[in-house]
Amino acid sequence: MPSSSRKPVIIGAGVAVAALLLGLASYTATRPDDPAAPGTSGPVADVSAAPGADTVPGLEEYARRDAKDPLAVGRADAPVVMIEYADFQCGFCGKFARDTEPALIRKYVDQGVLRIEWRNFPIFGEPSENAARAAWAAGQQGRFWQFHEAAFAEGAKEKGFSRDRLKTLARQAGVPDLDRFARDLDSEAAKASVAKDQAEAYGLGAASTPSFLINGRPLAGAQPLAEFTQAIEAAYKAAK
Numbered sequence: 001m002p003s004s005s006r007k008p009v010i011i012g013a014g015v016a017v018a019a020l021l022l023g024l025a026s027y028t029a030t031r032p033d034d035p036a037a038p039g040t041s042g043p044v045a046d047v048s049a050a051p052g053a054d055t056v057p058g059l060e061e062y063a064r065r066d067a068k069d070p071l072a073v074g075r076a077d078a079p080v081v082m083i084e085y086a087d088f089q090c091g092f093c094g095k096f097a098r099d100t101e102p103a104l105i106r107k108y109v110d111q112g113v114l115r116i117e118w119r120n121f122p123i124f125g126e127p128s129e130n131a132a133r134a135a136w137a138a139g140q141q142g143r144f145w146q147f148h149e150a151a152f153a154e155g156a157k158e159k160g161f162s163r164d165r166l167k168t169l170a171r172q173a174g175v176p177d178l179d180r181f182a183r184d185l186d187s188e189a190a191k192a193s194v195a196k197d198q199a200e201a202y203g204l205g206a207a208s209t210p211s212f213l214i215n216g217r218p219l220a221g222a223q224p225l226a227e228f229t230q231a232i233e234a235a236y237k238a239a240k
Contacts, residue, residue, distance in 0.1 A: 062216075063081035071135070071136070074115030078113060081117060083214075084116060084212055090208075121198055132194045134170065
């Protein structure tokens with residue numbers, strides 16, 4: 001993995017267990033085969049059986065449950081919240097977005113059981129930072145999830161995230177005011193939002209993408225649908 005994708009942090013005692021799990025398991029689960037090629041395919045670790053994979057006390061509090069959050073989908077009071085820390089240049093994040101997330105939305109979000117909260121976690125340099133701020137900017141006009149779909153479409157990341165490309169993705173996402181989108185993209189508010197999400201992920205010990213918290217249970221990597229289903233069902237049962 002490129003050295004720029006890892007950042008040393010000071011971790012409080014309350015999240016030390018999660019830091020160990022996410023810091024080790026997420027690296028194994030999402031490490032690119034070729035360190036020079038972010039987001040390429042690699043082995044996926046079975047973290048469901050890893051020690052410490054259960055709910056970690058205190059981590060449920062990372063769910064913001066803001067009903068006005070444009071980077072979230074599902075009821076603010078849903079019994080289960082899944083927080084996703086992801087990068088638009090990450091191939092595994094794209095795989096999850098295309099192959100797994102839609103099924104989770106149909107089965108759990110639409111039924112009021114699950115809420116998904118996105119956190120921008122750009123770890124692959126400036127293009128990732130640009131895409132993260134663009135996604136936030138699209139969200140300011142209620143089109144985050146449409147931008148998310150366009151940016152994670154098959155072959156999209158290979159086209160890069162230049163300024164012109166981000167504007168094209170915004171247009172595909174149906175962002176109504178592209179001039180405002182451009183202003184929001186460069187705003188201090190966008191930079192602050194991305195930095196906040198990024199610091200949160202690093203503080204939890206996440207070393208790679210995607211990393212998840214499901215009602216406080218850490219889960220790392222683009223796991224099979226069955227792993228997410230098992231974790232969500234268990235969280236729902238515990239919440240009831």
